[in-house]
Each structure stands twice: as structure tokens, then as C-alpha cells.
Amino acid sequence: MRVLFASTRGPGHFHPLVPLIDACTERGDDVLVVAPPALESLLATRKQPYRIGGEPPREEIARAMEPALALPPDDGVAVMVTEVFGRLGIAAMLPALEEACRDWRPDLVVHEAYEFASVVAAERHGVPRLRVAVSAARFTRSTDTLLTPVFAPYGTGITERLLATPYLTRLPASLDPSSYAVTHRYHETPRPGALPDRWGGAAEPxxxxxxxxxxxxxxxxxxxxxxxxxxxxxxxxxxxxxxxxxxxxxxxxxxxxxxxxxxxxxxxxxxxxxxxxxxxxxxxxxxxxxxxxxxxxxxxxxxxxxxxxxxxxxxxxxxxxxxxxxxxxxxxxxxxxxxxxxxxxxxxxxxxxxxxxxxxxxxxxxxxxxxxxxxxxxxxx
CATH class of the missing domain: 3.40.50.2000 (Glycogen Phosphorylase B;)
Known part of the structure; x- marks a missing residue:
């Protein structure tokens, strides 16, 4: 199986994809990661093939971020979702994701919850998707209400189909109930190492x-x-x-x-x-x-x-x-x-x-x- 993974620029958005990327690699799938330039140094340390997409012009990001930081928290989030992840992010990343869907021909697209260009590219090429949570479902679902005008230039009904996409989360149901129609919960199996003693044998918490x-x-x-x-x-x-x-x-x-x-x-x-x-x-x-x-x-x-x-x-x-x-x-x-x-x-x-x-x-x-x-x-x- 060919699995394309897509992320926005933040390591906190990419890291939830890592267990799935590694599991696909371990079972022998062909994996391709498409991400913005800010993640290139991180991707270069990993063994999976990757492609680097575009990035919005810095002045446009600054124009969006400056008012967002001055707004009340909820309004600032709305600007981030609609402008930075939405309008600017889709325009910057869509060419690379379209090209990957066209010439690499994935069987499945797996994207973190705020990478929206892969949603458009997968829609255009008829590729099924999985959506990976980076936040609590309550928070993500509240920002989904902002997406209809974001997707409007690319077609109709995209937000509704995104809401129906299988939603994958590591958070437990009692902590984070989900209103998504199809929600799957899973866990990682970390193998922690010993933490070096930097406190001279002290035993305080x-x-x-x-x-x-x-x-x-x-x-x-x-x-x-x-x-x-x-x-x-x-x-x-x-x-x-x-x-x-x-x-x-x-x-x-x-x-x-x-x-x-x-x-x-x-x-x-x-x-x-x-x-x-x-x-x-x-x-x-x-x-x-x-x-x-x-x-x-x-x-x-x-x-x-x-x-x-x-x-x-x-x-x-x-x-x-x-x-x-x-x-x-x-x-x-x-x-x-x-x-x-x-x-x-x-x-x-x-x-x-x-x-x-x-x-x-x-x-x-x-x-x-x-x-x-x-x-x-x-x-x-």
C-alpha cells in the first residue's frame, strides 16, 4: 500500500503522525511525507522519503499573525485556522500535494487535523483519507465550524466530507469524548530509557x-x-x-x-x-x-x-x-x-x-x- 502523510509546519502537528508513519514503514508500506520547509531538517533525520511543499510569504504570515495575537484567545484561534492553516496554508502546499497524488498515486492520505491542502488534493484525485488528532476533539470540532468558507474556492461539500472522515485520536474517551461520526482510539507502546541522574542521588520528587x-x-x-x-x-x-x-x-x-x-x-x-x-x-x-x-x-x-x-x-x-x-x-x-x-x-x-x-x-x-x-x-x- 502507498500511504501519503501530510503535516503543517509545527513539530507538535507532525509528531502525532510519527507512530503511524513508523507502523506503516514497519509493515512494508511505501510511505511518502509531504510537509512545509520548516520541517525539512526534522524529516532529513528520518528514513522515510519526503517532499517539501511551499510556504506562505513571510509578510503575509505576519499580516495574519499580528492581529491574531492582539485578539481575545477564541478570535485569535479563528484567524489562525481560517487564514494561516486555511487560506495561506492551502495555497502554499496544494501544488506539492496535487503533484504527489498525481504522480505517486497514493492509496491512502493520512493528514494531521489542520493540514487542509491534502484534503483538497485527495478530493480531486479520489483518494480516501484518515484524519489524525493533534488536539482534543472538543477543540478541533469547534474550529471545524469555520472551514466552509475556507474550502469554498475548491468545491462544495468538502467540510461535510471532512467531518465524515475517520478521526484517529490517542486521547481516552472519558477525558475527550468525540462528536465525530467515526472515531478510532489507539495507543503507542513507548520504550522509555533511563533518565540520567543529574541531582547527585537525591530522591525528592x-x-x-x-x-x-x-x-x-x-x-x-x-x-x-x-x-x-x-x-x-x-x-x-x-x-x-x-x-x-x-x-x-x-x-x-x-x-x-x-x-x-x-x-x-x-x-x-x-x-x-x-x-x-x-x-x-x-x-x-x-x-x-x-x-x-x-x-x-x-x-x-x-x-x-x-x-x-x-x-x-x-x-x-x-x-x-x-x-x-x-x-x-x-x-x-x-x-x-x-x-x-x-x-x-x-x-x-x-x-x-x-x-x-x-x-x-x-x-x-x-x-x-x-x-x-x-x-x-x-x-x-
Missing amino acids: LVHLTLGTEAGALPTAVGLYRGLVEAVSELPVRVLLTTGHLIEAADLGPLPSQVHVEQWVPQADVLRSASLVVCHGGSGTVFGALAAGVPLVCVPLFADQPVNARLVADAGAGTAVTPTGGPAHKAATLEADDVRAIRAATELVLAEPSYRARAERLADEVRSTVTVAELLGTLAP
Whole structure:
């Protein structure tokens, strides 16, 4: 079988495709990945063939993003979906995806939920599709209501057919009920390695601080990280802070001795040892922690993060601390009240066993779903 995978530019959008790409490769399928230029360096480290599509002109992205960042969160999301992922993203990526469908002739197109050019290309060439979740179904379904005018230049009824496309998600049903007509849940089988001891044999609980791949690249990330470190470093814990490849430990200034900084550590390795994750509420971080049975303190900044934080809190698998000093992704640092609130939430979740117990129940629910290989055997035999 020939399987074409399509992603937008963010690593957080591409990573949910990786288990499916690897499973297809392992079973002997021909795989082709089509993605924007921003993912080329990542794709070059992998063994699957890939093609690089187009990218919207920077000035057009800036014109769309500047008002989006100034708007209230829901309105900013609408601009991102309709303009950046929609109008600009489709126009930039459609030529490469059309060409791939025409000359490579895939039997199946698998796309992450916000890659829309592959939807148009597959429609034009009569190729069946699978849609892979990058966010909670509640959030994705709310943004789907914006898509009819986005697809209008390319035909009629595309949004309705997208909603009928099989929707693949790793999130458990009790946490993330889905209104999509055809929803399939599955799980990965990570093989975590041992986390090196950076704390001289200390045995205090390990707290993982992260802003993920998207928020960690913001101009304000250094200030946000300093605020998170201030919030937890006075507690009797070990801290592992992962910053992403754009920030180094020296950028953060002097740090307490129990805080160790790495640009990147395999998520599964950290979660094997962590007692708590303090994060922005990004989908990749939230799902990874819950799949490993680790509770969270979420400090949501933008996009789907407030929804994820509410899901975690409602499930009893952690708490949410919404910044009070205005949009945190614009702030140079966290307000003092926010720092105190994050510290109190961290203490609470570490001290109260019910948070860990609920996270572990969700992990059991995740493990009860089919594996990636079993899912593909059903949907793409």
C-alpha cells in the first residue's frame, strides 16, 4: 500500500503522525511525507522519503499573525485556522500535494487535523483519507465550524466530507469524548530509557517543567521559564526544565542547584521518573503525561491549551492555573500572583494522591485501546 502523510509546519502537528508513519514503514508500506520547509531538517533525520511543499510569504504570515495575537484567545484561534492553516496554508502546499497524488498515486492520505491542502488534493484525485488528532476533539470540532468558507474556492461539500472522515485520536474517551461520526482510539507502546541522574542521588520528587515545541519558541519563553522555575524551586523537589533548541541554560541566568536544564530529553524517559509535569497545557505534553499516568499543573497560554487544561482539571488528573496578568504569551514574565498560584498548585498535586491515581486510571484506559499496528490493520489492510 502507498500511504501519503501530510503535516503543517509545527513539530507538535507532525509528531502525532510519527507512530503511524513508523507502523506503516514497519509493515512494508511505501510511505511518502509531504510537509512545509520548516520541517525539512526534522524529516532529513528520518528514513522515510519526503517532499517539501511551499510556504506562505513571510509578510503575509505576519499580516495574519499580528492581529491574531492582539485578539481575545477564541478570535485569535479563528484567524489562525481560517487564514494561516486555511487560506495561506492551502495555497502554499496544494501544488506539492496535487503533484504527489498525481504522480505517486497514493492509496491512502493520512493528514494531521489542520493540514487542509491534502484534503483538497485527495478530493480531486479520489483518494480516501484518515484524519489524525493533534488536539482534543472538543477543540478541533469547534474550529471545524469555520472551514466552509475556507474550502469554498475548491468545491462544495468538502467540510461535510471532512467531518465524515475517520478521526484517529490517542486521547481516552472519558477525558475527550468525540462528536465525530467515526472515531478510532489507539495507543503507542513507548520504550522509555533511563533518565540520567543529574541531582547527585537525591530522591525528592521530580518535577518536569516544559513549554513544549511551540510555546517554547516564543520571544517571551525565557521570562515564562524563569517564572515557572521561581514557582517550584523553593519546594523540596528536583526539577528538570526542557527548553527546546532555541534556548540554552545560560539564557535563563543563575538557577537553583536542584534545577537541571536540557534543551531536549525524550519525553518517555522523563515521564518514566516524573512525579509531576508543570506545563503550558499543549496537547503533546498533556497526552504524554496522562498516557504515562503522571498528573499535571497546566498554565495555559493560547490555542487549544485552555481547553486541555480544563479537561485535565475536570478529570481530576491535575489542576489549571490561568495567568491573571493578561495574555501570558505576550508577557515578559509571570505575575507574582501567578507564581504563587503555580507553587500552591504544585504543592497540592504532589501532596494529594488522588491526582496521581486519576492520571494512572486514564493511562490504563489509554492502554486498553488498540495498538497503532492493530488500528492500521483494520483501517488500511
